[in-house]
Amino acid sequence: MAKITLSNLRHSYYPNPKVPEDYALKEIDLTWDDGGAYALLGPSGCGKTTLLNIISGLLTPSEGRILFDDADVTALPPDQRNIAQVFQFPVIYDTMTVYDNLAFPLRNRGVDEATVTRRVNEIAEMLEVDDMLKRRAAGLSPDNKQKLSMGRGLVRDDVNVVMFDEPLTVIDPHLKWKLRSKLKELHQRVRATMIYVTHDQTEAMTFADQVVVMQDGEIVQIGTPVELFDRPTHTFVGHFIGSPGMNILPCKVRGDQAFFNGQQVLLEGPTNGEGGIVEIGIRPEYVKIGVGDIEAQISKIADVGHHFVVEARVGNTKIKAIVIGEAPEQGATVTLGFRQNQTRLYRDGWIASQAAGVGA
Numbered sequence: 376m377a378k379i380t381l382s383n384l385r386h387s388y389y390p391n392p393k394v395p396e397d398y399a400l401k402e403i404d405l406t407w408d409d410g411g412a413y414a415l416l417g418p419s420g421c422g423k424t425t426l427l428n429i430i431s432g433l434l435t436p437s438e439g440r441i442l443f444d445d446a447d448v449t450a451l452p453p454d455q456r457n458i459a460q461v462f463q464f465p466v467i468y469d470t471m472t473v474y475d476n477l478a479f480p481l482r483n484r485g486v487d488e489a490t491v492t493r494r495v496n497e498i499a500e501m502l503e504v505d506d507m508l509k510r511r512a513a514g515l516s517p518d519n520k521q522k523l524s525m526g527r528g529l530v531r532d533d534v535n536v537v538m539f540d541e542p543l544t545v546i547d548p549h550l551k552w553k554l555r556s557k558l559k560e561l562h563q564r565v566r567a568t569m570i571y572v573t574h575d576q577t578e579a580m581t582f583a584d585q586v587v588v589m590q591d592g593e594i595v596q597i598g599t600p601v602e603l604f605d606r607p608t609h610t611f612v613g614h615f616i617g618s619p620g621m622n623i624l625p626c627k628v629r630g631d632q633a634f635f636n637g638q639q640v641l642l643e644g645p646t647n648g649e650g651g652i653v654e655i656g657i658r659p660e661y662v663k664i665g666v667g668d669i670e671a672q673i674s675k676i677a678d679v680g681h682h683f684v685v686e687a688r689v690g691n692t693k694i695k696a697i698v699i700g701e702a703p704e705q706g707a708t709v710t711l712g713f714r715q716n717q718t719r720l721y722r723d724g725w726i727a728s729q730a731a732g733v734g735a
């Protein structure tokens with residue numbers, strides 16, 4: 376195992392990159408601690424696979440270095456990096472049995488047969504494919520093929536890191552939940568550094584202790600699932616995480632006072648900086664209906680099981696609220712209030728309000 380450091384990484388798929396848009400990865404500085412469970416979360420095209428392929432050595436970055444502990448591995452090919460990578464689609468040998476598929480990464484490295492048997496059985500049991508060890512991989516269901524592919528990534532215990540690139544894409548929805556919790560359990564047993572790549576916030580939040588959120592080739596925030604939910608440092612994170620995401624509302628600011636639709640809204644604390652585009656960020660969980668003094672019309676109500684997602688309009692701005700209990704009526708005129716200690720200010724996308732009691 377090792378700590379992995381990415382230092383001043385940039386990558387472009389073009390031969391002569393000039394403008395920032397030419398870069399699939401803009402400027403990445405990041406350390407993955409030994410033994411951590413990480414998720415790399417971001418929308419399709421933000422650079423997740425590019426980053427993984429640079430760590431595994433399938434791709435050489437245009438600029439920057441990769442260190443495993445203190446050793447510079449930037450120039451090393453994949454087979455000298457001791458990394459296991461699980462891809463979006465199963466990579467297995469169809470003509471081999473399940474057992475031989477799992478044994479392959481070990482035999483390939485000259486591991487003795489007694490150890491091979493022990494490890495294969497362990498992993499097969501964890502992934503619940505132990506009753507199909509003698510079957511040919513070709514006959515497996517897509518779910519079991521992907522489990523086998525994951526098993527091939529997990530079977531070695533000498534790897535620096537195991538990386539999963541959207542591994543549940545091909546898995547049936549009802550099995551996804553099960554495999555996800557399985558992976559979490561596996562991390563606790565195997566204790567290898569794991570990087571789980573996904574565009575799905577639920578997958579990221581359930582698997583990882585630390586979530587790295589990416590947008591357009593850049594890291595926007597690194598934090599625990601709770602930190603990302605509580606205090607998004609960027610409106611992108613606020614909007615991307617949560618169901619529904621954070622309300623981002625246009626506002627005006629004078630001094631430390633914020634005004635939405637001409638009315639003052641109390642922020643959590645003092646603000647930083649000045650100028651720029653300012654917005655209020657408030658999660659639907661903290662928008663209350665029937666309190667406060669912002670007049671709004673109820674425009675939509677969705678029953679999502681244990682609560683309602685209510686959409687209200689203030690002029691042209693839509694505000695979502697989560698309501699537990701009785702929902703208001705469609706079309707009704709109501710008042711809205713924002714819970715003050717959850718009302719954030721963003722300036723040019725970045726958080727610009729301080730939590731109450733923090734700072735000067």
Ligand code: ADP
Nearest residue numbers: 388389399417418419420421422423424425426
């Ligand atoms: P993600 O895995 O987050 O969906 P990728 O790392 O695959 O994103 O892609 C990041 C960006 O790089 C995208 O704009 C994508 O179109 C581009 N890209 C990816 N692979 C290549 C390639 N082989 N050649 C040119 N552009 C690529």
Ligand code: MG
Nearest residue numbers: 423424425540
């Ligand atoms: Mg990808």
